Amino acid sequence: MGKTIIEKILAKAVGKSEVTPGEYVQFSASRIDHPFILTGTDMSERFGKWKSQDWTLFDPGKIIFAPEHCGSYTRVGSTTTNRENHRRNSNWLKQLGVADENILELGRIGNCHHLAVEKALALPGSVYFSAMTDGHAITVGGVGCFGSCMSASAPAFLRTGWTWFRVPESIKFNITGKLQDGVMGRDVYEYILGQIGPTGAIYQVMEFTGPVMDAMSMDGRQSMCCLAMFTGAKTGIVNPSQEILDFFKARTKVHFEPQYSDKDAKYIKTYQYDGSKIEPQVVVPPDRHLVHNIKDVEGTPVTNAFLGSCASGRDEDLRIAARILKGHKVHPKVLFNITPGSTDSMSRVDKEGVISTLLDAGCFICAPGCGMCPGFYTPLAKNEVCITSSTTNLPGRMGDESAQVYLGSAATVAASAIEGKITDPRKYL
Amino acid sequence: MALKFKGNVWVFGDNLDVDYEIVPFRKFDAGLIKLEDVGNWCMANVDPDFAKKVKKGDIMVAGTNMGCGHDHFQANLAIKQCGIACVIAESFDRNFFRNSIAVGLPIVELKGINQFAKAGDELEVDLHTGTLNNLTSGKTMKFTHYPDFLLDILEVGGMDPYADKLVAAGKIKK
Numbered sequence: 001m002g003k004t005i006i007e008k009i010l011a012k013a014v015g016k017s018e019v020t021p022g023e024y025v026q027f028s029a030s031r032i033d034h035p036f037i038l039t040g041t042d043m044s045e046r047f048g049k050w051k052s053q054d055w056t057l058f059d060p061g062k063i064i065f066a067p068e069h070c071g072s073y074t075r076v077g078s079t080t081t082n083r084e085n086h087r088r089n090s091n092w093l094k095q096l097g098v099a100d101e102n103i104l105e106l107g108r109i110g111n112c113h114h115l116a117v118e119k120a121l122a123l124p125g126s127v128y129f130s131a132m133t134d135g136h137a138i139t140v141g142g143v144g145c146f147g148s149c150m151s152a153s154a155p156a157f158l159r160t161g162w163t164w165f166r167v168p169e170s171i172k173f174n175i176t177g178k179l180q181d182g183v184m185g186r187d188v189y190e191y192i193l194g195q196i197g198p199t200g201a202i203y204q205v206m207e208f209t210g211p212v213m214d215a216m217s218m219d220g221r222q223s224m225c226c227l228a229m230f231t232g233a234k235t236g237i238v239n240p241s242q243e244i245l246d247f248f249k250a251r252t253k254v255h256f257e258p259q260y261s262d263k264d265a266k267y268i269k270t271y272q273y274d275g276s277k278i279e280p281q282v283v284v285p286p287d288r289h290l291v292h293n294i295k296d297v298e299g300t301p302v303t304n305a306f307l308g309s310c311a312s313g314r315d316e317d318l319r320i321a322a323r324i325l326k327g328h329k330v331h332p333k334v335l336f337n338i339t340p341g342s343t344d345s346m347s348r349v350d351k352e353g354v355i356s357t358l359l360d361a362g363c364f365i366c367a368p369g370c371g372m373c374p375g376f377y378t379p380l381a382k383n384e385v386c387i388t389s390s391t392t393n394l395p396g397r398m399g400d401e402s403a404q405v406y407l408g409s410a411a412t413v414a415a416s417a418i419e420g421k422i423t424d425p426r427k428y429l
Numbered sequence: 430m431a432l433k434f435k436g437n438v439w440v441f442g443d444n445l446d447v448d449y450e451i452v453p454f455r456k457f458d459a460g461l462i463k464l465e466d467v468g469n470w471c472m473a474n475v476d477p478d479f480a481k482k483v484k485k486g487d488i489m490v491a492g493t494n495m496g497c498g499h500d501h502f503q504a505n506l507a508i509k510q511c512g513i514a515c516v517i518a519e520s521f522d523r524n525f526f527r528n529s530i531a532v533g534l535p536i537v538e539l540k541g542i543n544q545f546a547k548a549g550d551e552l553e554v555d556l557h558t559g560t561l562n563n564l565t566s567g568k569t570m571k572f573t574h575y576p577d578f579l580l581d582i583l584e585v586g587g588m589d590p591y592a593d594k595l596v597a598a599g600k601i602k603k
Contacts, residue, residue, distance in 0.1 A: 024575065024576045024578075024579060026578060056596075058601050133499070133500050133501060133502065134500070135499055135500040135524055149500055149524070151500040151502055151524060151527065151528055151531065152502035152505065152527075152528040152531035152532055152588070153527060153528075153530075153531040153588045155588075155589060155592070156531070156588035156589055156591060156592035157588075159592045159596060159601075160592050160595045160596065160600075160601050161601065162592075162595060162600075162601075164530075164578065164579065166526070168523075198444070198494075198497070199443075199444065199493060199494045199497075202493070202494050202520050202521075202522065202523075203520065203521070203522075203523045203526070229524075232494055232497060232522060232523075233523075234523045394448075396455055401455075
């Protein structure tokens with residue numbers, strides 16, 4: 001019997017010849033010899049009481065500290081000075097033996113899920129952990145890696161390197177045809193969400209396959225996997241492409257073994273969609289699963305646009321925004337916040353002139369990180385209306401609870417920023 | 430602590446979000462709710478008096494996708510702190526499931542529980558044997574019990590005391 005990519009990754013990670021859905025397995029970090037755990041500030045903010053105890057880390061060399069969520073910004077509703085927290089946490093980790101070069105400082109950071117890939121912590125065929133309360137660690141499914149956030153298990157995991165998994169069932173999404181120009185990976189995910197609903201994949205893996213996925217960039221794949229939680233999934237995953245293997249070979253000397261689903265692997269369900277027919281998708285407030293074709297909401301006025309977060313802000317997103325905005329200006333009444341996902345990404349596209357195009361068009365460009373998604377930098381004010389490529393649109397997520405948040409691809413966000421209303425990006429391409 | 434509980438049932442619906450139905454996260458994030466007394470806010474948006482009415486040892490029954498949304502473990506702590514001994518649901522969100530084990534909140538995934546148990550019924554659940562008795566209706570259901578290591582984690586009260594145990598036993602290898 002064939003196995004799915006996720007079953008193969010988990011079997012390898014726990015040192016078994018095979019694992020079966022429903023099985024509980026034990027994992028020991030001693031099986032992995034490179035840094036593969038990323039922690040953030042909320043670990044010690046939220047788990048503060050553990051900090052005072054007599055702690056040791058199971059292996060300080062396997063941990064990278066990136067203060068992207070709270071360490072660097074002032075945040076909506078925040079009651080503490082994040083910079084002070086960051087300093088305190090950095091000192092604490094240093095005492096525990098984490099090396100200076102593994103404690104990342106502003107200027108060398110970005111959104112943690114971007115960093116997991118940029119710093120080659122999340123390798124194809126392997127497992128990767130975020131020792132934070134951040135479920136979007138599953139983003140790395142886009143490079144063929146199983147990512148998981150440790151959440152309330154984080155303190156115990158950091159002390160022992162031991163944790164457990166329940167092996168999930170897999171659902172196959174076969175996406176045929178070819179995407180239209182201006183339709184992105186993001187649109188494919190939202191389309192699927194519209195089809196199967198918010199409970200369509202509870203505790204299951206969404207494996208995206210087919211000609212559309214084969215042709216999709218690693219950036220688009222990561223966008224899709226990042227969002228898999230909104231259909232209830234444990235993670236999204238894609239079999240890695242040559243582009244992805246080359247990306248990691250250029251970044252790390254660590255040996256990695258990519259895994260691929262067998263042709264006769266067992267799926268509990270298979271869905272088939274024609275990618276050529278997928279239109280740009282927009283999720284409307286106040287629910288995360290109210291998905292529409294863009295023509296249903298075209299013309300809705302917006303006051304803000306945001307491009308960034310773990311669901312976006314990669315090279316491809318920044319490039320398509322520049323392509324759309326070239327020769328145009330952001331609408332005079334719109335604040336367009338663009339927050340690249342990482343300094344590496346920002347630096348790469350800057351060499352192509354992308355950043356200057358965005359600045360010339362009147363975009364407000366922020367330092368790499370999570371950006372407005374959890375309300376950093378330019379949180380939404382009362383009654384503002386935002387179109388964004390970030391993760392979710394729950395009331396209050398990006399600022400004031402009265403603000404309205406529409407979700408779309410980076411292309412849709414850029415086109416809407418020009419016109420000051422929700423706009424189909426295909427007319428600018 | 431033996432993982433065997435007897436208590437009265439409280440029934441809730443499907444898709445309870447950790448940040449809305451279970452604990453109002455905005456209030457938590459703004460510092461208005463302390464972790465020590467998060468139990469007083471359990472289910473406050475659904476039934477403001479729930480935390481006052483629930484008795485220690487009671488059992489919570491929910492529908493599908495219990496604990497959906499983000500992976501905020503305050504929700505699991507709130508349920509445990511307010512006195513609920515065990516949560517039984519048709520299905521659990523993945524993060525909620527893990528966080529329940531992590532904070533030492535016993536949970537059971539059981540298809541058909543919404544038909545089997547009604548509000549106010551008295552249930553007896555045994556995690557070791559995988560048995561659920563409805564003492565009010567006289568009916569019984571069986572479920573696949575957890576492997577021993579997960580039962581151990583729940584028995585000692587969650588991942589942190591379990592980590593203490595692993596460290597004390599010298600079982601940590603680099």
